Amino acid sequence: MKDLTKSGVSRRGLLKGAAATAASFSVLGAPALAQGKRKLRYIAFINRNTVWGKPYDFLSAEVDRLSGGDLEIEYVGGSDVIGGFDAPEAIANGVFDISHSANSYFAGAMPSSISLASGNASLDELKASGAIDAYSDLLMQQRGVMLLGTPLSGVGYVFQTRGDCSDLSYYEGKKVRSIPLYDPILESLGAIPVTTSPAEAYTAMERGVVDGLGWPDIGLLDFKFYEQAKFVMMPDFYQLRTASLINPNAFNSLPEELQGVLLEASASADKIGAAWAKEKRNAEHAEMEKAGVEFVSLPDDQATKFIGLTEEKLWDNITANAPEDAARLRPLFDNA
Incomplete structure (x- = not known):
């Protein structure tokens, strides 16, 4: 050895x-x-x-x-x-x-x-x-x-949608494939979270059950979501x-x-x-752009609001369910 x-x-x-x-x-x-x-x-x-x-x-x-x-x-x-x-x-x-x-x-x-x-x-x-x-x-x-x-x-997480999501108002009334991590964010934007397994996400898009999905900003090509959803909202949020x-x-x-x-x-x-x-994310983005996907950016004021909202909802969730853990962990993450 x-x-x-x-x-x-x-x-x-x-x-x-x-x-x-x-x-x-x-x-x-x-x-x-x-x-x-x-x-x-x-x-x-x-x-x-x-x-x-x-x-x-x-x-x-x-x-x-x-x-x-x-x-x-x-x-x-x-x-x-x-x-x-x-x-x-x-x-x-x-x-x-x-x-x-x-x-x-x-x-x-x-x-x-x-x-x-x-x-x-x-x-x-x-x-x-x-x-x-x-x-x-x-x-x-x-x-x-x-x-x-x-x-x-x-890498972070993104929302990929059927329609142009370059303004947060897009999400009002839309159904978006979600997991508990995204649910509070989508609800705050007026969207309706829909829970599906990863394997069912493409079919849900194909059948019009959802108008978009939340996903880590890697692996999007594996499921060929670009065939159904042509817009990815920037900035990304959280960290994978x-x-x-x-x-x-x-x-x-x-x-x-x-x-x-x-x-x-x-x-x-x-x-x-x-x-x-x-490297994989960058390569996937290039392939997705070739397939007609647009990476659209929120206006600066909305981008700032959105990132603040994601962090607020994450820690609100933890505080509600594990207040002692939140008090211990949040200062360490905030000060990193």
Whole structure:
């Protein structure tokens, strides 16, 4: 095994402490491949042939590189194996070891999970402010899982619509495919949020059930929404920061050196993922423009109002459902 330089000491200390705290959980650990070798089972919240499957490639490659093959990340499946909303519970219960998840997918058990989308700070800035450590602590307390990393970041969310959305008045009375993260925003704009799964979103557009949709500003090409919706509103809002969750006993069952490997590999994969996401977004925008999509900008005053509205609604939601978490987290995100 290669010699490693320990990185992110406070982060490692947090994770090891969380793993020790979770010793009473009834979970499955990492099975041995051969003498000295270990395996962790990985699931994604959407299938691997989409952009949401790429973090597995980044993490598994970095783990293999840094461990010299002593640790393997085995891809078990995506939504074909378990629904995205069920995956965090499966990790907590030890059915699988690691999952790639959207933060809103575990908001039921941890209302403040959506805080991970707040603001536009970089991951390094959020770590420096203490926001990531505080978030990780709450995740362990309330969800029984550890935050291994944030494998996709650096891009925002957008609304893509059938009609010209260069003015906020467009949304009045419109039906827009949504998730709980967007619902309060759309309602404030006079729109009607409609809940569908990602797989049903295109059909809803095609059949006229919705006039647009909210989506991360990456992966829009996977579902070919440009065939039905020719306008994307700018500016984008929030930050896409997905989560790698790990079962605490699976982590704690690894030898200390492999724990270090996994943490260093995850940190490296997160940086790779952030750079890749930005490049992918730019490439997708170019392809969408070729397909006739227009990226339309709000007037400056409306853009300022809109961004303020998104942050207000996010923190109002957290404050209403988890006031102590909001009081702890918001200053850390605001000051990042």
